Amino acid sequence: VTLLIDPMSYQYLVGAEIDYQDNLEGAQFVIKNPNATTTCGCGSSFSA
Structure with missing residues (x-):
């Protein structure tokens, strides 16, 4: 599967x-992001 990510979002999704x-x-x-500082319970939102 190919996923297209815009350049601004890419910096937050590296390693996810x-x-x-x-x-x-x-x-x-x-989204499981090891670089996230906080996440929501649903797994769709995070802070970096």
């Missing part, structure tokens, strides 16, 4: 793992 999950709660992309 982006996963697609489809379960009872619905389908979503989940």
